Amino acid sequence: MPTRILPAVGDADAVRALTTLLSQLPDAEPVAPVGDSTQLVDTLARLAAESVDELPEVVVVHERIGPVPALELVHEVALRFPAVGVILVTTDVGPGLFQAAMDAGARGLVTLPLSYEELAHRVQAVAQWSVGVRRHLGHGADVFTGAGGTVVTVSGAKGGVGTTLTAVQLALAAQASGRPTALVDLDLQTGDVASYLDVQFRRSVVDLAAITDISPRILAEAVFRHDSGVALLLAPAEGERGEEVTDRAARQIVSALRSRYEVVVVDCGAQLGGAGATVVELADTALLVTTPDVVAVRGAKRAVRMWDRLQIRKAEETTVVVNRHTRTTEIQPPLIQRITGTAVAATTIPANFRELQAAVDAGRVHDLDGKGAVRQALWALAAELGLVKAPETALERRGGRGRDRGAGGLRRRKE
Structure with missing residues (x-):
């Protein structure tokens, strides 16, 4: 089954670069990118209201998203849509940001400038994690599949x-x-x-x-x-x-x-x-x-x-x-x-x-x-x-x- 990937990028040049690479990934199904944090949360909420299965497996958040800062947006998505794996794309490769991103709920980081190999590896790992979470949720009793309780x-x-x-x-x-x-x-x-x-x-x-x-x-x-x-x-x-x-x-x-x-x-x-x-x-x-x-x-x-x-x-x-x-x-x-x-x-x-x-x-x-x-x-x-x-x-x-x-x-x- 193809991996659905939703890019969240606020910069036009970054959108083109990211979507071009995502379209080249094997078994990837990039969906239309969103341009700001509000649009991302609203899109995920609309999909989750139908079913957790309608949500993309992977959301890629670019550091230049707005108006909510990238780390805050990662935190919001991870809390409200826990079956979605979030990847943060950033120029900062320091351990401080890595720890902050993990604390916020990101499942991985990809550094800029983008590398096909790094992006492919991270998307595959996060997609597998998301599929595993949904499998567990599907086998549980009294599962709430809304946009987050x-x-x-x-x-x-x-x-x-x-x-x-x-x-x-x-x-x-x-x-x-x-x-x-x-x-x-x-x-x-x-x-x-x-x-x-x-x-x-x-x-x-x-x-x-x-x-x-x-x-x-x-x-x-x-x-x-x-x-x-x-x-x-x-x-x-x-x-x-x-x-x-x-x-x-x-x-x-x-x-x-x-x-x-x-x-x-x-x-x-x-x-x-x-x-x-x-x-x-x-x-x-x-x-x-x-x-x-x-x-x-x-x-x-x-x-x-x-x-x-x-x-x-x-x-x-x-x-x-x-x-x-x-x-x-x-x-x-x-x-x-x-x-x-x-x-x-x-x-x-x-x-x-x-x-x-x-x-x-x-x-x-x-x-x-x-x-x-x-x-x-x-x-x-x-x-x-x-x-x-x-x-x-x-x-x-x-x-x-x-x-x-x-x-x-x-x-x-x-x-």
């Missing part, structure tokens, strides 16, 4: 504000609506997802930390399938082992989950380490949970400012969720929005611990009363974020074009 991180302004409860309920709501969902406990030292869901499982996120190429089979062995259908990737039982989950490992783990699940919810806890910061940076939606009191709101403001200083995420790209809200409290969502400079979710979570206590104490928060105010609010939040699949209308079931009645989710960053 939605990643939502849930962080706490401080401990005890309801971060884990929020993450768990968002995942349950997404799964219940028919979207394959994974819940990751990245609160590596003090994660409580297993306790909240009454789960005992010896595997954890640490088991994936040292694996450089996470296959669907390896991933399936590390996750626990909860009775609700949510796939759980738990924090380690020994908190000190959390240090084994590096920034790079976190990126690879979330990328692997994103390729197989339509929704990935990550509980980052209240103490953000390197792994959590990496996931917050790449997330489509980053939530920061706070309660409407002075200490928690100050904590939220500190977290937002820290994320901005460290270039993890800008304030306007963060959404604050107000938990334990009452109408009588002095601190209301509009004030929190002004203090933090973030967006604030329209859905607030009411203060009603009595509704939660029995389920939390029993470790069965998945059994919360569906008519309870807290559970209803959390599932409404999932709908607001676009995590819940809209129910099929009668017109759509008859094959007509029904009106899209899904809740308006937050737009993905960088789209």
Whole structure:
């Protein structure tokens, strides 16, 4: 079968040189080149929406692509379309760029000026890798073949504000609506997802930390399938082992989950380490949970400012969720929005611990009363974020074009 190769080049002369060589490669099928980063991502997303098999095996990104820099584009493609092998064409042959390209997700580099032998060898190797990945995906169960699942991180302004409860309920709501969902406990030292869901499982996120190429089979062995259908990737039982989950490992783990699940919810806890910061940076939606009191709101403001200083995420790209809200409290969502400079979710979570206590104490928060105010609010939040699949209308079931009645989710960053 011919290898489909999609060149992404922003320079006319470079386009001619690259496409001429690609057309000479054996068993190669170059497709029409794209001229900028936006066109590349849009093209891949359109193909992936049909089927993962419609995607080209190889994408060749030239260093003079724009407007997004080449390394950032490589990173975006590798995360959103993990079955596509990316080759970076560059004049820089130094070890620094090589390492940066590998960290971004490239499968190889080809140096300028172009050499037929080097290009042919690299394209063949990357194409074989892509075919192997697709073979694994095709044999796995519950494979999500869209343009990459939605990643939502849930962080706490401080401990005890309801971060884990929020993450768990968002995942349950997404799964219940028919979207394959994974819940990751990245609160590596003090994660409580297993306790909240009454789960005992010896595997954890640490088991994936040292694996450089996470296959669907390896991933399936590390996750626990909860009775609700949510796939759980738990924090380690020994908190000190959390240090084994590096920034790079976190990126690879979330990328692997994103390729197989339509929704990935990550509980980052209240103490953000390197792994959590990496996931917050790449997330489509980053939530920061706070309660409407002075200490928690100050904590939220500190977290937002820290994320901005460290270039993890800008304030306007963060959404604050107000938990334990009452109408009588002095601190209301509009004030929190002004203090933090973030967006604030329209859905607030009411203060009603009595509704939660029995389920939390029993470790069965998945059994919360569906008519309870807290559970209803959390599932409404999932709908607001676009995590819940809209129910099929009668017109759509008859094959007509029904009106899209899904809740308006937050737009993905960088789209």
